[in-house]
Amino acid sequence: MAQPAAVPVGAAVTAVRQASLREHNLALVLRQIATADRPPSRADLATATGLTRATVSALVDDLITGRLLTEVAPAPRSGAGRPAVGLTLADHGPAGLGLEINVDYLAAVLVDLTGTVRHRAVRRVDLRPVPPAEALSLVGELISEAGAEADRQDLTLAGTALAVPGLVTATGLVRLAPNLGWRDVDVPALLGAHPILGGRGLGVDNEANLAALGELHAAPPGSANFVYISGEVGIGAGIVLHGTLFRGARGWSGEIGHVPVHPEGRPCRCGGRGCLEQYAGQEAILAAAGLTDPPSARAPSTGRPARRHGPNGPLRVDGDRADDGSAARGIPVPGAAIARLAEAAARDDPAACRALVDAATALGVAVAGVINLLDVDTVVLGGVYAPLARWLAPTVRAEIGRRVLTAAWSPVTVRAALLGGDAAALGAAGSVVRTVLEQPARWLGRTAR
Amino acid sequence: MAQPAAVPVGAAVTAVRQASLREHNLALVLRQIATADRPPSRADLATATGLTRATVSALVDDLITGRLLTEVAPAPRSGAGRPAVGLTLADHGPAGLGLEINVDYLAAVLVDLTGTVRHRAVRRVDLRPVPPAEALSLVGELISEAGAEADRQDLTLAGTALAVPGLVTATGLVRLAPNLGWRDVDVPALLGAHPILGGRGLGVDNEANLAALGELHAAPPGSANFVYISGEVGIGAGIVLHGTLFRGARGWSGEIGHVPVHPEGRPCRCGGRGCLEQYAGQEAILAAAGLTDPPSARAPSTGRPARRHGPNGPLRVDGDRADDGSAARGIPVPGAAIARLAEAAARDDPAACRALVDAATALGVAVAGVINLLDVDTVVLGGVYAPLARWLAPTVRAEIGRRVLTAAWSPVTVRAALLGGDAAALGAAGSVVRTVLEQPARWLGRTAR
């Protein structure tokens, strides 16, 4: 009953051969270089692709001119003949800018073609009282900063993608971001004209989707089926199946925060009752643990938050966010509160432990439903769940064991996310870079003009 | 950030052209004929496919010899020249046999290449006390009967598929069918040697998946995204996205019956608590309405149930199953009990109405979770839910309206299934027929030998 693979026939084959063969061969050569163990030579590429040496050389020359490839010193080589020049992805060409706007922080990362993070910035700010246009102007500042940094490091912005915790349409309109209080915010209209973007526009996507893509690209090969749960003030899910992000019929999948776990329970901002978010969202956990800043401690928003630039080092894997001192000025810093919660749990504080078990039970109930429906083999705890995974995962596992029909035959892994709090920005930047790698002809066409 | 379409390049294109072009062209011609408004001529096919007339004629001759096509009288034609002979799918060639084994009935249908149901049989029997081998021998009787009927009607069995309400592996092993009480039942080993199957084996699949495929093929074009809910003693879901059955990472998706709706509620056969099945399964509804036959009224199983052959007419759309008289012999007949429930609801019986509202509320809670996660636009109420849809759908819609984050922008349709109680058997037979249409070269190769 298997479906046959779709294969173009007749006219379609001819069209592919005539119009797109160069495009596909450019991508093929680039893919070979990106996945090789050591920098391959032109001859290695000819062997691997089945293309002639002359064809490979012409393609490679175009890719070097377009700053997608760079030549490196020959590696020592066994056998006869001169060692040949090797080829690697360029670290001075296109870069992807990934941005995230969330309820209590903004993030920006710049990732080059090799996947290296070249710039990283996080700003703590409670965006709930800030109007969308003002919030986006703060994002605009991050864009300017990243653009200046790209220039300084001899990188060219290939594209920009923004992660938003809400429902985003194909044109970048944010239909609803309940925890930001946004409705029908046209992000490209408000931000797309930013001079750094150079008229190339701005991709906008759901933050859990982009964080799941970031996780997919950071994880070892074979991590093809998982649900990434992004625990923040809201809770979103990015569903990856067979190595592909599953977006649902209309692009609005993954709203796990509003899956009912207690049908007639606590009212939710969405208008429903008993949604997961009300039991396992960041604020519910902190309140249950007695760690919420009282409302009187919150300073009025100035729209000019404290700045913090992250290190330009390797990806952090703990998901933690250090206090940047803004708490002292009365701005609530959930990153710091989550760190305090983890400390309290580590010393067996009863309220902290109870809060985490209760949140994990609600999360496990919702996740068991997800696995019964979707049959994924891995649950990735992301966002603020990552630094709390040590305390959350055992209870989530227990609920899965109790409630998932296939649990006996199909063990489910529950683990912390590999990426930290800026996973969505990293996924956004990575998606831009991958588009360049998969469609290099577009990039070459742009730089040739 | 869109992924480019996969297109074969270089060697792959050559391989497709040389080895498989005839196979693809056979399928192409067949597809043209299957989807044409009126029987096309060979000349029409040459125009539509871009193939030469000689090529089309050779392909058509092979398809006629293989009993996949038949010639029909020329239609009146405008313009000059003699009217040409038209071509249609054959109604005397291959047929698919679809079977279903469920908790309280067995079903078999024989469907020809044109999609016409040529034979249909349903047997009422409570299979819970019947050992798997004995239950499958009853299925074997249905196979023998259908085989004889195929011979009588000049049809050839192209394949057989069996629907089972449980977790089925790729090799047809039923890992678990909780409501049948089956564990690790190797269906092909027990039934695959049946003489009518002619050594061609037996496909086995989950009943909700096959019923969803049946619904997909019966529905008007454009019904590409839906969740089909199969309400029986158990509750399963078949998820169709972008016109394709979504099977999950390991093939065990759609276990909506075990999605928790009251986390610490009623214990379930699966070992969990508060599963949807305990609130909206057939037995829960009938018990709440006071319509369950008391256990003492159940006759011990004889393994030889009453027989009932359905009409050989068009597909029934009400999902009802008439009483076949077996109730008089003490065998519980939920089809009849569901009909009594519908009658009671129609005269506003308070217990019946309350039972239906309560079941629909639980169903709506689970379905709201599904839509929040998967973003489907249509919910199809199948199995015993179909004849009850008039009373269930309003409450399900209300829960969706309350609980689905995207409900305001993406209205969700809730409707009764188009197919009746043998939807899974129809889907199973249809899947066999579609395989012949999509891979006609396999069928031709088999008949040529």
Ligand SMILES: [Zn+2]
């Ligand atoms: Zn909600």
Ligand SMILES: [Zn+2]
């Ligand atoms: Zn259950």
